[in-house]
Every structure is written in structure tokens, then in C-alpha cells.
Amino acid sequence: MSAVISAAPPALSTGGARGAKRVLPGFGLTLGYTLFYLSVIVLIPLSALFFKTFTLTWEQFWSAVTGPRVLASYRLTFGASLFAALVNLVFGLLVAWVLVRYKFPGKKIVDALVDLPFALPTAVAGISLTALLAGNGWLGQYLEPMGIKLAFTPAGVVIALIFIGLPFVVRTVQPVLEDAEKELEEAATSLGATRWQIFYKVILPHILPALMTGFAMAFARGIGEYGSVIFIAGNMPMISEITPLIIIGKLEQYDYAGATSVAVVMLLISFALLLVINALQAWQRQRTGTKS
Amino acid sequence: MSGAVQPHRRAKAGTTEAAWVRYTLIGVALVFLFLFLLLPLAAVFTEALRKGFGAYFEALVEPDAWSAIKLTLLATVIAVPLNLVFGVAASWAIAKYEFKGKSFLTTLVDLPFSVSPVVAGLVYVLLFGANGWFGPWLQSHDIKIIFAVPGIVLATVFVTFPFIARELIPLMQAQGNDEEQAAIVLGATGWQTFWHVTLPNIKWGLLYGVILTNARAMGEFGAVSVVSGHIRGQTNTLPLHVEILYNEYQSVAAFAVASLLAILALVTLVIKSVSEWRIERELKAIAELPPERPRDTPAVA
Numbered sequence: 187m188s189a190v191i192s193a194a195p196p197a198l199s200t201g202g203a204r205g206a207k208r209v210l211p212g213f214g215l216t217l218g219y220t221l222f223y224l225s226v227i228v229l230i231p232l233s234a235l236f237f238k239t240f241t242l243t244w245e246q247f248w249s250a251v252t253g254p255r256v257l258a259s260y261r262l263t264f265g266a267s268l269f270a271a272l273v274n275l276v277f278g279l280l281v282a283w284v285l286v287r288y289k290f291p292g293k294k295i296v297d298a299l300v301d302l303p304f305a306l307p308t309a310v311a312g313i314s315l316t317a318l319l320a321g322n323g324w325l326g327q328y329l330e331p332m333g334i335k336l337a338f339t340p341a342g343v344v345i346a347l348i349f350i351g352l353p354f355v356v357r358t359v360q361p362v363l364e365d366a367e368k369e370l371e372e373a374a375t376s377l378g379a380t381r382w383q384i385f386y387k388v389i390l391p392h393i394l395p396a397l398m399t400g401f402a403m404a405f406a407r408g409i410g411e412y413g414s415v416i417f418i419a420g421n422m423p424m425i426s427e428i429t430p431l432i433i434i435g436k437l438e439q440y441d442y443a444g445a446t447s448v449a450v451v452m453l454l455i456s457f458a459l460l461l462v463i464n465a466l467q468a469w470q471r472q473r474t475g476t477k478s
Numbered sequence: 479m480s481g482a483v484q485p486h487r488r489a490k491a492g493t494t495e496a497a498w499v500r501y502t503l504i505g506v507a508l509v510f511l512f513l514f515l516l517l518p519l520a521a522v523f524t525e526a527l528r529k530g531f532g533a534y535f536e537a538l539v540e541p542d543a544w545s546a547i548k549l550t551l552l553a554t555v556i557a558v559p560l561n562l563v564f565g566v567a568a569s570w571a572i573a574k575y576e577f578k579g580k581s582f583l584t585t586l587v588d589l590p591f592s593v594s595p596v597v598a599g600l601v602y603v604l605l606f607g608a609n610g611w612f613g614p615w616l617q618s619h620d621i622k623i624i625f626a627v628p629g630i631v632l633a634t635v636f637v638t639f640p641f642i643a644r645e646l647i648p649l650m651q652a653q654g655n656d657e658e659q660a661a662i663v664l665g666a667t668g669w670q671t672f673w674h675v676t677l678p679n680i681k682w683g684l685l686y687g688v689i690l691t692n693a694r695a696m697g698e699f700g701a702v703s704v705v706s707g708h709i710r711g712q713t714n715t716l717p718l719h720v721e722i723l724y725n726e727y728q729s730v731a732a733f734a735v736a737s738l739l740a741i742l743a744l745v746t747l748v749i750k751s752v753s754e755w756r757i758e759r760e761l762k763a764i765a766e767l768p769p770e771r772p773r774d775t776p777a778v779a
Contacts, residue, residue, distance in 0.1 A: 209659045211668035216571040220583070223564045227635055228590055231601040234611060238604050277510050284507040288500055296508070298751040302515050304690065305743035305750075307697025309717040310736040313724050314518040317525050317733075324521065349514055381495055410594030413699035413717070417724065430596035434704065437600065442609060449597045456592040463592075464585050 235453060238446045250447035255423050256432055262340055263429040267408030270347035274404045278355025279397060285356070286363045300356050303349055308413025311349055316418045319345065338420030343428065346414040351404030358400035362393050365474065395470035399463055406459040410452065522740045526733035537723075537731035538738070545711045546719035546735070549627065553702075553715065554695040557634040561691055565642025566684070570672075572643075573650035574658070584647070590639040598636045599704025602629055625707030630715060633701035638694045642687035649683040650676075652761060679760070682753035693746040697739055 239247060250256070284290075285297050303311065319326045319337040326337060336342050366389060374384045412430040419426040427435075429452060436445035494500070527534055537543060568587055572580060590598065604610050606623040616623060623629045657679070661671040677684075699717040706713045714722065716739060723732035 209662050210574055210655060210671070211662070212570060212672075213575050213577075216567040217575075217577070220564065220568040220571050220587075223560075223567075224583075224586060227632075227639060228586070231605055231636070232589075232593070234604045235597070235601050277507070280503060281507045281511065284504050287494065288504055290504050294751070296511060298747050299511065299515055301747055301750060302519065302743060305693045305697075305746040306519070307693075307699060307717050307736075307739045307743070309699040309720050310522060310697070310739050310743075311518060313720065313732060313736060314521045314525070317729075318517060318521050324517070345514075349518065352514060381499075406592045410592065410597070412594065412596050412703075417721075430594050430700065433596050433600060437603065437704065442604070442607075445600060446604065449594075449600050452594050452597055456594065456597075457589070460585055460588060460592050464581065468581075 232453065235446060235450055238442070239450050242443050242447065246443060247447045250444040251451050255427065256429070256448060258424045259427050259429040259432045262343065262426065263409055266340060266343040266347055266428075267405050267411075270344050270351055270408050271401050271405040273344075273348050274351045274355050275397065275401045278352065278400060278404075279359055279393075282356045282359040282363055286360060301353050303352050308350065308411065309417070312346060312414040312417035315342075315346055315349060315414065319418065337418055338422075338426065340419075340426050342418035342420070343415050343426060346418050347408040347411060350411050350414055351408055354403040354407065355397065355400030358396045358403065359393055362396040362470070362474065363389075366392050392473070395466055395473055399466040399470060402459060402463045402466060406456055406463065409459075410456060519740060522733055522737050525729060526737040528733075529730050533730050534734045534737075537728075537734035540731070542711050542714065543719060543731075543735055546714045546716050547738075549630065549714065550696050550716045552627065553631045553634045554692055556631050557638055557695045558688060558691050560635055561638055561642055562684075562688060564639070565646055565687060565691075568643040569646035569650050570676075573647050574655055587640050587643050590636055591644075595633075595637055595698065595700030596704055599633050599701040602632050602636075602705050606632075624705050625709065625713060627713065629705035630702050630713060633705045634695050634698055637698050637701050638691045641691045641694060642684070645683050645687035645690070646680055649680055649757065653679050653764070682756040682760070686750050686753040689746050689749045693742055696742060 242250075281300065285293065285300075316323075316337055318324050319329070319342060321327065321330050321337070323337070329336060336345060370388050371384050374388050379387070410430065412428070412434075415428055416431060419428060419431075421427050421431060429448065433445045433448050433452075436442075436448065495503075572584060572587075603624055606612050606616060606629065608617065608624070610624075623632070657675050658671050661675045662668070666674070696715075697717055698715075699721070702715055703718060703721070706715070706718055708714060708718060708722065710722065716735060720732050720736045720739070723729075723735065
């Protein structure tokens, strides 16, 4: 613990040397507290995960993370998250577009409602979606006679993840679309471009980084999601069992080593995705920064 | 369209779509939102009231539900202030200064947001569980963290860690340092500057950060589920209580408890919208001021 905190002062002093003009007080205090709290709550606990993995042999680790049931869960988790993020990419862009460009009654309420998946506890979303899509539910009673079974299948997982990821694309694209300069579109129109050409060649390049950021965020969120999925998935081994549930299952059998190994794989993936998201956001800043 | 006669009309047509395209897009978007957002929300309340208000309130006053409510409130009352202090400190350090490794630090602050809640719960089991690092020591001192209230509080703090900082950093960056520097130059202390200059500027963002943290703390399921042990009446939070009732096929009771959380979500959305409109208005007021003139009137009319 002290190692992590004592690593801070060098970074601090280099910062101080550059900011000689700094007037505002409190830099050392706030940064020091930030690093301390971050270490205690996040970094040290997460490092426990890696230390636990190091006590395993490579064979133990490998067999834990590549068991057939675990591999099937990766396929479901990544496949469903990807599919849901793609749906959200299309519909998120559509919703953002409609909210920014058009006027219609109740727009402010719709705009506020988009954040519902952020605010609604995942377990509530899970049981509610299940109630809608189960054989006797509002939607399920019409869909199942048609042979469309959504609850307790992988399709149900996708639907839960669409719900969970919906706000990400809307909320990242919306502000960028609002700032887009109409003059460019007017210029393109006067040069004879069609509306579709303008969207494709003027607007889309401008919002592309934001769109990708939202997509990556929805995807990352989907991979880790647990609460909303387990109710609707049915949780059948090899078919509709997500990776976080594999961790819980191993934990309930006191297989701490196995649970930790799978958790490390998930943690590395979410860390990689976080770096991708940061790179995309830097791209966004660069793009909008040079334009304004 | 006779564009040459009505140049104004033509310019407008250049940046929007034909009416039928507009209405189709609006229609498709609204149907999508209706199916994926409004319908699940409505289902919570109709399922909860399926057997009338009597059964609804019965589920809420039941002792296990009460103890779940109390535990959820306790975890929230601890987690929110801790993350509030951190969020303000972190956004002050990140938004007001330039230093090496700043973007990496921002990434680390975001980390709990992308870690699966199940993994978050697991790390605390590895640290404080019976077989964990501190397990033997905790056991010999008769301290219980996992499958007890402290573990639930820790997991809640972890999953709600970044929300206030995430809300404040962009807001404070947009507002810049000018006002604070002026206050310092005029002789204010750091604390006075924060209290009288910064805080009034960020209050709406701060309010939304707090209310979002609050909603997430009360609604957290995955991480808390791993560390709680599901002991009825003792280590069950509201979302865990919902799960137990649902798995016992007590559908009405499960949705009745869930409706409390849904109401909380709706209140959160209302406060969010109000604070967003306020922030927009204040930022607009700042932007409209001529740059050379300091702000002498409060931004909000």
C-alpha cells in the first residue's frame, strides 16, 4: 500500500515544475487523496486478483479458462454483447438524430427517459423484461404462438443487453451532433449534394469517433453485465450461461482458483476496452478541437 | 419548391429532410424506445399491482422487506459521502491542473465502471473471505466482512466509485480556472475559493452526480450478490430481496419491491433533467458574456 502511494511524489513534482504559473492551491492535497482512495478501493483489491492467479500453475489457469462450459460462455457473452451493441449503434444514432434535429411533442420527456437504463437497477430490468417476454407475458403471448421464443434463450440475453447499452450511443453522439456546424451542410447542399450524400460524407465523418466510443462503451458494459441477464437467460450450461455467471458458479463450489482465473480474463478484456475507449475519445477531441 | 423566390425557405430545406423522412425516423425511434424503455417500466408497476393495492403494500411492510430497505439505506448513506469527497477531490486535481499521467489517472478513475460487478465482488471475497489474504486475521479477531454488512458497503463503494468524478470533470473543465484565479488574486483562501466560487458553479452537476451514485448504490445487484451470502433479514439488500421473491414465484411481492427501485429511478431522471437544464443555462450565460468583462451578476436569472 505504501509503495503505491510513495510512487506519487515524483509524478507530482514533475507536474509542479511545468506549472510554475499555478495559482490555485490544493493540488497536492486533492491529487494525494485521489491516489490514496483509488489505491485503497480499486487498485489494491484488483491487484489481489492477479496475485491469486500467480499462485496457480499455467496448466491450472489454462484449463480453468478454456473448459468447454467456459468457452461456450465466452461465445455467448461476446456474441450477445456485440450484437446488442450493433443494434444500439443503429438505433442509438437514430434516437440521437431525432432528438437533436427534429421537433415533436413530448421530446423533453423522451430525452429524459433515454437515461432510464442508467438509473433503473439491473435486477428490476431483468425481471421486468422476463415478465414481458415469457410465454404468458404482454409480448410473449403473441410471439410464442408465432414460434418466436425470446425469454430463457440467448435472444433474451441480447434483448437485456440492448436495454442496458441503449443510453451509451445516444449520450455520446448527441452532444457532437448538436455542435456540428450547419454551415458545412449548407455549403454541401449549395454544391449540389443530396441529403444522403451529406449525411454520409459530411455528418458521419464528424460523429464517427463519438459513435465508435458509444459502441465500445455499450459493448464493454454488455460483457460485464450480470443482473439484468440472469433472469431472462434461463442459464442453461453451454447454451445460455454468461461468463459472469460462470464465476459465480465456481465461487459457489468453493473453486476460488477457477473463479479468479476467469475473472482475470474478464478484467484484462475490460481494461483493454477501456484503453480503446480512451483512444477513441482522444480522437473525438482532436476532431472537434480542430474544427472549432 | 420555388427556391429562387423564397431563398430563406430554400436554405432551411438544405439542412433538413423531406417531411415523410422526418416522420418515419421519428416514428421508428419512438417505437423502439416504447418497446425497450417504456414497456419494461410499465410492466414493473402493472405486475406489482396485479392483485391490488392490498397485496402491494403487504409486500412492502413485510419484515424481510423492511430489513432489506434498512440495509440498502445504510450502505447508501456510507457509500455516497465517501465517493462524494473523492469525486470532488479527483475532479479538482484533474480539471484544474495539468500534470503528467493525467489521462492515465482519468482512465483508472473510470476503471470500476467497466469492471464486471461480479469481478468487483470477487476481489473482496479474495481479500476478506475465509480463505482470503486477511481471512485468518479477521477470523481470529472475530470480524466479519464477507457475508456481512461491511462487505456489502465495500462492494457498493466500488461500483459507484466513478460517477461523481465523471460528472464533475467535464463540467469543471468547461468552466475553466479564471474565476478561481481571480478569487485567489483578490486574497481569498483556497477553501473560500472552493466554497464561494467553484461550488456554486458546479452545484447542479454535483447534485446529479450524487443522485446517480445514490440510485446505483441502492440498485447494485451483481457485486453485492457475491459478497452478501443472501441471509434473509440480515444481508439482503432491496435488489437481492427482489431476486429471492422472484425465484420463489412470489411475483407480486417481487415487483412491489422492484417498484420502489423503479420510483427511485424515475426521481433520479427528473433531478437529472432539471440539473441538466440548469447547467445548460449557466454555461450559456457564461458564453454570452463578453470575454473582457468579469461576471458581475449571477448567471441564473
